[in-house]
Amino acid sequence: MFLVWFGSTAHLIISDPALIKEILVLKSEFFEKDEPPLLVKRIEGNGLLNLKGQKWAQHRKVIQPIFHTENLKVMIPMMAKSMEEALMKWSEKMSNIGKVEIEVSDWFQNLVEDVITRATFGSSYEAGRAIFQLQAEQIVHAAEAYHKVYIPGYRNSEIVVESHRRSKDEEEGKCELSGGVVREECPRDLLELMIKAADEPPQSKESLAVTENDIVEECKTFFFAGKQTTSNLLTWTAVLLAMHPQWQEQAREELGMILNESLRLYPPAVAIIRQAKTNVQLGGLHIPRGTELIIPILAVHHDPVLWHHDAQEFNPARFATGAAQAAKHPMAFMPFGLGSRRCIGQNLAVQQAKLAIAMILQRFSFELAPDYAHAPSVVMLLHPQHGAPLVFRKL
Numbered sequence: 001m002f003l004v005w006f007g008s009t010a011h012l013i014i015s016d017p018a019l020i021k022e023i024l025v026l027k028s029e030f031f032e033k034d035e036p037p038l039l040v041k042r043i044e045g046n047g048l049l050n051l052k053g054q055k056w057a058q059h060r061k062v063i064q065p066i067f068h069t070e071n072l073k074v075m076i077p078m079m080a081k082s083m084e085e086a087l088m089k090w091s092e093k094m095s096n097i098g099k100v101e102i103e104v105s106d107w108f109q110n111l112v113e114d115v116i117t118r119a120t121f122g123s124s125y126e127a128g129r130a131i132f133q134l135q136a137e138q139i140v141h142a143a144e145a146y147h148k149v150y151i152p153g154y155r156n157s158e159i160v161v162e163s164h165r166r167s168k169d170e171e172e173g174k175c176e177l178s179g180g181v182v183r184e185e186c187p188r189d190l191l192e193l194m195i196k197a198a199d200e201p202p203q204s205k206e207s208l209a210v211t212e213n214d215i216v217e218e219c220k221t222f223f224f225a226g227k228q229t230t231s232n233l234l235t236w237t238a239v240l241l242a243m244h245p246q247w248q249e250q251a252r253e254e255l256g257m258i259l260n261e262s263l264r265l266y267p268p269a270v271a272i273i274r275q276a277k278t279n280v281q282l283g284g285l286h287i288p289r290g291t292e293l294i295i296p297i298l299a300v301h302h303d304p305v306l307w308h309h310d311a312q313e314f315n316p317a318r319f320a321t322g323a324a325q326a327a328k329h330p331m332a333f334m335p336f337g338l339g340s341r342r343c344i345g346q347n348l349a350v351q352q353a354k355l356a357i358a359m360i361l362q363r364f365s366f367e368l369a370p371d372y373a374h375a376p377s378v379v380m381l382l383h384p385q386h387g388a389p390l391v392f393r394k395l
């Protein structure tokens with residue numbers, strides 16, 4: 001446990017998994033996220049990521065089932081189509097010399113953006129794309145200028161929800177769920193699933209309704225929370241496989257442990273922050289109300305006490321018997337957080353990463369480009385400072 005000062009605020013850094021479990025799981029009701037500034041909410045969406053208290057609990061209850069693997073499976077053909085189209089372009093480029101150099105970090109960002117847009121908006125893809133493009137521009141503007149940004153046209157997102165609702169209503173009858181199984185011909189997307197879930201009558205008088213505006217905010221949150229994180233996972237996994245080509249062969253058989261090892265070494269979200277809502281005991285220490293706590297995911301994932309002498313090495317085999325057994329403490333691996341606020345998009349991110357890497361491995365072998373410079377750097381998330389140029393060859 002360390003105490004660090006950021007400006008005038010003291011932060012406790014907690015890297016012991018037993019204490020992390022107390023904060024995020026066992027005593028989570030005593031800790032909460034900080035209130036984000038209005039500008040942050042506007043950019044990230046005032047959805048799950050930024051909500052607190054009863055409103056967060058209500059949204060989480062409505063949205064969690066949507067990310068169930070059965071719902072996400074239906075999106076695989078659409079994801080594969082995005083990927084297929086993008087990879088065709090590589091094949092065309094390499095027809096003369098048999099190889100092609102791609103800067104994968106930009107490339108994966110575009111791919112993930114396309115897939116998240118399709119997964120969220122489905123048949124309203126074009127309208128959704130326009131909204132997400134505005135959001136992407138807003139993120140860039142906000143990083144450049146530290147003042148309030150308002151982009152005209154942004155409110156159009158509510159119109160998209162309304163027209164999506166209408167077009168889905170028109171299809172009703174064709175799209176019944178049978179025994180909980182979604183029929184293939186039904187265009188299913190996160191927006192449609194959210195509209196359906198929000199339309200369910202509230203279970204109790206205390207339940208707050210999830211409004212159209214709330215749904216818009218959640219869509220913005222998915223885009224913000226899902227785009228860079230998932231594309232960073234894909235980038236680091238591709239870089240690691242380029243550095244260790246012997247694992248490319250094995251990855252064609254079993255990708256799960258390779259993705260886990262990539263998430264351990266290069267967790268896209270490097271830390272989790274909480275604030276004590278009240279005075280609380282933690283591992284024999286008295287933590288006063290208002291104390292800021294940092295859980296340094298990146299440092300925990302590299303701790304040799306937890307991960308043995310080869311903690312810095314790429315060794316997917318450590319996950320051979322599952323994530324809970326990979327380290328000395330079952331809570332030492334937490335790329336998606338832990339407890340009730342753990343990442344809601346985990347299944348979507350892993351499904352997308354498995355599909356994308358598997359489709360690349362089916363067609364190509366790859367290595368680092370001669371000008372690749374290894375420089376992991378944190379700008380909110382963990383990303384390659386000088387990009388990730390890789391050379392791909394047809395199998």
Ligand code: HEM
Binds near residue numbers: 222
């Ligand atoms: C590799 C990809 C991803 C990583 C590493 C990641 C990581 C995380 C982490 C560490 C948290 C917990 C934050 C905390 O406890 O303070 C989180 C929360 C969240 N993530 Fe992800 N995420 C990923 C992909 C996604 C995707 C694809 C989506 C949505 C489509 C998403 C949506 C969210 C949301 C909405 C939350 C807030 C959940 C809540 O507070 O109830 N994430 N993510």
